[in-house]
Amino acid sequence: MRILIIGGSGYVGTLMTPLLAEQHEVRVLDPVPPRGDHDHVVGSAADPEALATALDGMDAVVHGAMGNLSQTDWPAPDTASAFEVNVASVYATLQAAHAASVSRAVVIGSLSVFSNEPVRLVERDIDEGSEPDATNVYGVTKRLGEQVARIAAQEHGMTVTVLRLAFPTPDDLWPLWALPVKDEPVQVRRDDGTPVPALAASDLAAAVSAALTRDTGDYDVFHIVGADDSGDGRWSTAKARDVLGWTARRR
Template identity: 30%
Template sequence: MKVLVSGGAGYIGSHTVLALIASGHDVVVVDDFANSKPTVIARLETLAGRPIPVHAFDLTDVDKTERLFDAERFDAVVHFAGFKAVGESVENPLDYYTNNLGSTFSLLRAMARHDVRRLVFSSSATVYGDAPVPYREDHEPLTAANPYGWTKAMQEQVFRDVAPAHGLRIALLRYFNPVGAHPSGMIGEDPQGRPNNLMPFIAQVAVGRRPELEVFGDDYPTADGTCERDYIHVEDLARGHVAALEHLDAMVEPVRAFNLGGGVGTSVLELFHAFERAVGHELPYRVVGRRPGDLPAYWADTARAREELGWVAEKTIDDMCADTWRWQQQNPNGFPDA
């Protein structure tokens, strides 16, 4: 298929671009580089061994989106584009609703006008709120604890309403905690400013960019008192997008949600000590007070993805840490600006 990947220069998008190409699909990227750098594309082209067409604009621009669909004939869209920082969404909720919903509206209009009927959407486990664990796709109602999460829940509802009217087939992929990097070390997670997620923060401590890791609470009802999360290697996650794309036409319903996670909980300290193994020595950390809004533990029920997509996560926590450390060592300051 010829696939438009929105946000294809981002962390998960870039790895998925490579997975799509490796599976024989043709890829076109659209990205405004608000949360990524153009130098990512050159590295993707080196890894893929071919040029990758790129359109640099914001999908909320309806006219530019329409012109792109006028110029290219797509068989499917994989939609990553959007703002994604939980804390920032609390500070700037209007920006998040405008950007995340607006880009989706623009994309859906163009798809409808140009008879593009397949879509894989980058959703999130945040739509489960504080549901009982393990999280299952049939849990209702969807909810969220922050504006970022609500934009995902709202987009999912938009897709459910729009799909029957336009004959769309849409897979909603609910991610848990993507970590890791490409085994080459050429592409990986490059957060702008202070990392919002645990793994890149540990990596920056390991490479000397930050003095220590702050562990937010060690008195939770978990095995070692620190929060437990479901981590998934970004390479496994990328494979999940390809599996979902290739399953769209056979889905049991027009819009279907799939959890993409490892299916187990790993604590903050377990991940931290795994990273120490990858680095080969101890790293500094300090326990501080709990962070408001953190849940003690959650992980995915991944049975649906296994049974319907034939997909399971394969890489271990040690794989995730080793690949992240390789990326961080080779790119101590992230991607270059040019």
């Protein structure tokens, strides 16, 4: 399959692009050149001409772009950038995809659509039927991005899949989370000390490939996480297993 990866040079893009390129013909749209020898269109999803050029001849598009961090409230997201990338560029990408007759799209979402307060997210029991309730800028913009994806699927008959990730990390650092704003990888733990494994890059890429096989002309959302789902009910990945045939191999 010929895939355009929006933001393929960013953190999440760098995790998944090399692995997706092993199975698919990959093109990257990003202002910055990607790592590796990949077809690269210089630009962003905010540029209609760059989008049209990058989507030409593609079978599917994966939106994995990330916004900038705030210069005044680091490491919080920059508000304007968060709305531009997580909402406006998702809208622009899906509109341009429809215009280019690209009917399949995967949008990289986040479990941050759920609030981390007053109860930490890792302590919450959630699945795809749970109502997103985040109120911070990142969570709100990711929530809005999901709505944009749903609208595009309904308006254009596209197959649009949102993958809500948590703690994506390189395989060689798993189960630690290589949070980009931290100097060292961290082990995420629940309040009782139970470790929560991060999502390995290879499992992320496998989930994206599985999502790209959907061809139903509708919208759907899946939780793609490395957390153990073996009995406590938190962060269920049962839907991804049953619909996409995906389970985290590193767990």
